[in-house]
Amino acid sequence: MSYMSVDGERSATEHAGEPLVNTATFRSAAGAATVVVTDPDDGRKIKLHGYALTMGAAGRSQLISSGGTSLTGVLITDGAPLVESRDSGVIGTCVGGENLSVSGDGEVAGNVSYSLV
Secondary structure (H helix, E strand, C coil): CCCECCCCCECCECCCCCECCEEEEEEECCCCCEEEECCCCCCCCEEEEEEEEEECCCEEEEEEECCCCECCCCEEECCCCEEEECCCCCCEECCCCCCEEEEECCCEEEEEEEEEC
16 A cells, blocks of 8 residues: 555555654764654654664674663674564654764664654
8 A cells, every 4th residue: 555645655654554664774873872863753652663783893882862861771793783673662762852863882883673653
C-alpha cells in the first residue's frame, strides 16, 4: 500500500497514525559527542527505534540525548558491529528540545532509525 499524497509526496504518517521512521548515518571522532539527529524545534521528541554501530577497536560507546541522558546504556564492543532494533516500541526517547548524539572511546560509525513524535 502506498502512502503518497496527491502531489506525490510521502505522507509524514502511515495509515495507522504511526510516525514515519527515518534513518540517519553518522561518524564521530574519538572521545567526542557527535549530534546524529537534531532537535526538530517544533515541540516533537526524537524516539530511537534501532541502531547499528561499529568502532574501529574495542571500546565503549553510547547513544545519548544532548542533556546527557543515555538511551542505550554503555555499549561495549570488541570491534564487532552492535545492532539493535525494535519493530514495535522504542529503545529510548530524547526529552523535547534535545538532540540525539553518539559518543565513544574511539571513532564510532553507523546509523540509527528514529521517529519524531
